[in-house]
Amino acid sequence: MNAFFATVRRDLLLAMRRKSEVLTAVFFFVIVTSLFPLGIGPEPVLLKKIAPGILWVAALLATLLGLPRLFAADHVDGTLEQMALSPSPLGLLVAGKILAHWLLCGLPLVLLAPVLGLQFDLDASALGILTLALLLGTPLLSLIGAIGAALTLGVRGGGVLLALLVLPLYIPALIFGAGAVEAHIAGLDVGGHLSLLAAMLVLAAFFAPWATTAALRIALE
Amino acid sequence: MRQSLIQWFKFASPQSFYPLAGRMIPWFWAAAAVFGIAGLWISFFVAPTDAQQGEGYRIIFVHVPASWMSMFIYVVMAFWAGRGLALNTRVSAMMAQSLAPTGALMAALSLWTGALWGKPMWGAWWVWDARLTSELILFFLYLGFMALQAAIDDPRRADKAGAILALVGVVNIPIIYFSVKWWNTLHQGSTINLNKAPSMAQTMLWGMLLMALAFWMYSIAVALMRVRAIILERERHTEWVKHAVE
Amino acid sequence: MLNVSGLACSRGERRLFVDVGFSLAAGEWLHVQGDNGSGKTSMMRLLVGLSPADAGAIFWRGERAPSVEFRRDLIYLGHHAAVKEDLTPLENLRLAAALDGVALDERGALAALIRLGLRGREELPVRVLSAGQKRRVLLARLLTRPADLWVLDEAFNALDVAAVKLLGDLIAEHLAAGGMAILTSHQPLPVPGGKALVL
Numbered sequence: 001m002n003a004f005f006a007t008v009r010r011d012l013l014l015a016m017r018r019k020s021e022v023l024t025a026v027f028f029f030v031i032v033t034s035l036f037p038l039g040i041g042p043e044p045v046l047l048k049k050i051a052p053g054i055l056w057v058a059a060l061l062a063t064l065l066g067l068p069r070l071f072a073a074d075h076v077d078g079t080l081e082q083m084a085l086s087p088s089p090l091g092l093l094v095a096g097k098i099l100a101h102w103l104l105c106g107l108p109l110v111l112l113a114p115v116l117g118l119q120f121d122l123d124a125s126a127l128g129i130l131t132l133a134l135l136l137g138t139p140l141l142s143l144i145g146a147i148g149a150a151l152t153l154g155v156r157g158g159g160v161l162l163a164l165l166v167l168p169l170y171i172p173a174l175i176f177g178a179g180a181v182e183a184h185i186a187g188l189d190v191g192g193h194l195s196l197l198a199a200m201l202v203l204a205a206f207f208a209p210w211a212t213t214a215a216l217r218i219a220l221e
Numbered sequence: 222m223r224q225s226l227i228q229w230f231k232f233a234s235p236q237s238f239y240p241l242a243g244r245m246i247p248w249f250w251a252a253a254a255v256f257g258i259a260g261l262w263i264s265f266f267v268a269p270t271d272a273q274q275g276e277g278y279r280i281i282f283v284h285v286p287a288s289w290m291s292m293f294i295y296v297v298m299a300f301w302a303g304r305g306l307a308l309n310t311r312v313s314a315m316m317a318q319s320l321a322p323t324g325a326l327m328a329a330l331s332l333w334t335g336a337l338w339g340k341p342m343w344g345a346w347w348v349w350d351a352r353l354t355s356e357l358i359l360f361f362l363y364l365g366f367m368a369l370q371a372a373i374d375d376p377r378r379a380d381k382a383g384a385i386l387a388l389v390g391v392v393n394i395p396i397i398y399f400s401v402k403w404w405n406t407l408h409q410g411s412t413i414n415l416n417k418a419p420s421m422a423q424t425m426l427w428g429m430l431l432m433a434l435a436f437w438m439y440s441i442a443v444a445l446m447r448v449r450a451i452i453l454e455r456e457r458h459t460e461w462v463k464h465a466v467e
Numbered sequence: 468m469l470n471v472s473g474l475a476c477s478r479g480e481r482r483l484f485v486d487v488g489f490s491l492a493a494g495e496w497l498h499v500q501g502d503n504g505s506g507k508t509s510m511m512r513l514l515v516g517l518s519p520a521d522a523g524a525i526f527w528r529g530e531r532a533p534s535v536e537f538r539r540d541l542i543y544l545g546h547h548a549a550v551k552e553d554l555t556p557l558e559n560l561r562l563a564a565a566l567d568g569v570a571l572d573e574r575g576a577l578a579a580l581i582r583l584g585l586r587g588r589e590e591l592p593v594r595v596l597s598a599g600q601k602r603r604v605l606l607a608r609l610l611t612r613p614a615d616l617w618v619l620d621e622a623f624n625a626l627d628v629a630a631v632k633l634l635g636d637l638i639a640e641h642l643a644a645g646g647m648a649i650l651t652s653h654q655p656l657p658v659p660g661g662k663a664l665v666l
Contacts, residue, residue, distance in 0.1 A: 002565065002568060003565065003566055003567070003568050006562060006565030006566050007566060009562075009565075010551075010562045010565075010566070013554065013558070013562075014551060014553055014554070017553035017554070017592075018553060077547055077548055077549060077550070077551065077552070078545060078546070078547020078548060078549035079547075079549050079550075079551065081517065081543075081545060081547065081549065082543075082549050082563065082566075083566060084517065085515055085516070085517070085538055085541065085543050086538065086566055086567045086568075087535060087538045087539040087567055087568055088566060088567060088568045089535075093566060147385070147389055151369060151382050151385060151386055152369070152372075155369075155372045155373055156372050157372060158372075161365075161368055161369060161372055164361070164364065164365045164368055165365040165368075165369060165386060167361075168358050168361040168362055168365065168397070169389070169390075169393050169397075171358060171397055171400065171401070172393075172396050172397055172399075172400035175400045175401065175403065175404040176400060176403075179403070179404060196400075196403075200396065207392070211385055211388075211389055214385055215382060215385050218378055218381045218382055218385070219378070219382075220517055220518075221375075221377075221378060221517065221518040221519065375479070458480045
């Protein structure tokens, strides 16, 4: 487990030395969500109705923005090779990298979402559900995205390909995440949505690092 | 055990599979033609005109088999891909690669005929029905698989990466299907429910089954032809291919 | 200790080598030689288990490699710098050790860097160091991570005369202590003895 935490610490330290890369994704999230009212019009009823979908789609795209970098830098400078040959299991190191990615690219979105939700006239309880849904959903996005990032590592046009591979797999997270907020606004129970989101998170936490590891070993051959 | 394993690997080598596939292809083409003619005859001349939908409903004789095939081919593709990954047999990976375009074609056909059917029935080319939406996502999954394989130069790496993607996809398809269905019921008011189709006449079912069989045979024949092309391309530097082509 | 037999490798349609075999006992080292493109690097990557061989087997202490035990006993240094440009040499060494699950305190890491002639550079970001100095940061890992088998691919590249001698001494010490090494290089190596393998 020490190796796991060492990986998280290493990636956080590296991100701190290059803050701009992390901030880009966060600003992207803020700008995209702010564009919608400008494109659609300031009518509060309509904005409130589309808010969950917009915030979730923006979160999806913002996560996607950071994914190509997840393994690329380590691949180019050869540290990924050293990880694959390390006595520590590669799956553990990969899981650490995914957690670090979520802390850098997912958690800021969760924390910002309530503020951005205010732009869309969401009330306090809806903002709470939105934050909770994102808290469960964004790690899922990082986990699934890591598989795509590993598969497209070092491949021509990898960034666009990554979007093509990963976005269809993000659909369940989008449906249940945005659905939870919509259901809450409509006065329905959100327990079902959130527990399904949590179930998918558990499933992904179990399988995604394993699939990512297999894909990385193939990319290193 | 050891002996049978060696036997099995011999069968799985491209060199022995190539002529075998070549002998099988005409039979599958013939079967596809027979089933196709019978199926089309039933669907155009035997099946009665639908009371509510008129003649336009006859497109389901293409639409439904295409939808079935698109889903089934993905599972078969994932099976071959997984087998190729686990046992490191080259032909398995080639089978997976050769099935993908046919699967994508079936998904596209299903979407296209669905739109053609939808226009006269509901007055719209596209409705966000659960099944149509799932089919669209399945089409994206096929495109992703083919794009990934095409983007990787080394065929061995392309096979393995594609296999992982196919397996991830096959785990996700039920989850996606279920979530789209859930989403659809939540938004029931704004969409039309396809599940309340009128009960099917016996002859319609026969027509559909025959067409499904024709699609099966066609898919197998085309996949085998494609796998032969892939074998030739990948093994072009070996002696046996030089003899086989002459 | 290390037994390799029947190794074969091809890249694309090109056969690089077939039926390569050798064995190493404690204190022995192997010099892998060959022209550009003869497959030296492929051979090294295959030996450490990064890429699969077309045929052949590698046994480490009687067990089939790559295994966890094999990785614990192995250091592989390839063409890549394998250091993080934004971190200092000290951070690089200590984090690499932590990832490998090896205990390494600051004193030990500093001692290794000083031995490699990086005194006064340990707190600078690697980014500002020269290519040869970056290489030395990587080579410091040979001192901080105990391993019986060193697989060094073109390790003498980009090193100055003093560093070449230093690395030669390090390898000689390693061999004298019962270690093993596999090296590739075009030029003659400053290490006495050694088996040769020409690809």
